[in-house]
Amino acid sequence: MNYRQADIAELDSRFRAHLINSLTGFKSVALCGTRSANGVTNLSILSSVVHLGSNPPLYGMIFRPETVRRDTLNNIRSQGVFTLNHIHEDFLYEAHQTSASYAEEESEFEATNLTPAYLADVDAPFVKESRVKLGMRYVREIPIEENGTLMLIGEVIYIELPEEIMAEDGYAVIADAGTLTVSGLDAYHAPMKLARLTYAKPDKPVESADSFYSTPPAR
Numbered sequence: 009m010n011y012r013q014a015d016i017a018e019l020d021s022r023f024r025a026h027l028i029n030s031l032t033g034f035k036s037v038a039l040c041g042t043r044s045a046n047g048v049t050n051l052s053i054l055s056s057v058v059h060l061g062s063n064p065p066l067y068g069m070i071f072r073p074e075t076v077r078r079d080t081l082n083n084i085r086s087q088g089v090f091t092l093n094h095i096h097e098d099f100l101y102e103a104h105q106t107s108a109s110y111a112e113e114e115s116e117f118e119a120t121n122l123t124p125a126y127l128a129d130v131d132a133p134f135v136k137e138s139r140v141k142l143g144m145r146y147v148r149e150i151p152i153e154e155n156g157t158l159m160l161i162g163e164v165i166y167i168e169l170p171e172e173i174m175a176e177d178g179y180a181v182i183a184d185a186g187t188l189t190v191s192g193l194d195a196y197h198a199p200m201k202l203a204r205l206t207y208a209k210p211d212k213p214v215e216s217a218d219s220f221y222s223t224p225p226a227r
């Protein structure tokens with residue numbers, strides 16, 4: 009089947025949202041932990057975190073238009089710090105539940121029974137149950153004028169993950185941590201690792217570099 013531009017424009021808006029959102033492919037999905045100026049903790053699920061560069065270590069994430077109150081965005085702006093926590097099967101339903109519109113003074117941690125944890129000097133709550141936790145610093149934001157969304161840029165300032173998932177060259181084998189992925193707005197998947205491949209060069213076909221999956225010897 010196919011959809012031409014005019015067909016896409018005429019689709020029911022929820023149908024179009026599911027269709028267009030699912031076709032970017034599998035996406036990262038994480039719980040964003042923040043705290044308000046009044047000390048109320050907040051947790052929201054986000055599937056738009058992308059890598060912008062490793063030096064400095066920057067990620068970008070897209071926030072929906074501010075036509076309604078956006079607690080996560082407001083907290084990041086006022087406190088300058090937030091956390092990103094990978095999602096695993098054992099708390100998938102709780103993670104999805106955080107997308108509900110809770111009142112400003114209500115904490116999604118309490119509503120879902122996920123546990124806030126404070127690590128290093130990061131002044132925002134991590135999710136204790138998550139096996140891969142990132143502390144982030146607000147850098148700046150870029151408005152997307154076409155639709156009122158915005159890209160928020162954050163710098164990675166803290167990383168906590170199981171030593172067993174670290175490959176020798178720095179790749180974190182997140183499939184082994186049980187990190188989930190999402191497609192569309194609500195379809196969660198447990199990814200299966202297939203292969204890591206060698207660096208591609210014009211004169212040499214790529215090969216499997218599966219030995220990179222080997223974890224360092226126990227120290």
Ligand SMILES: Cc1cc2nc3c(=O)[nH]c(=O)nc-3n(C[C@H](O)[C@H](O)[C@H](O)COP(=O)(O)O)c2cc1C
Nearest residue numbers: 052053054055056070071072078079080107108193
């Ligand atoms: C799978 C999934 C992914 C989502 N990704 C985003 C996202 O990338 N950006 C965003 O602004 N909202 C996203 N949302 C919606 C937010 O989770 C939702 O608006 C939430 O209520 C925001 O909470 P807050 O007002 O406490 O910030 C997503 C929801 C789901 C279910």
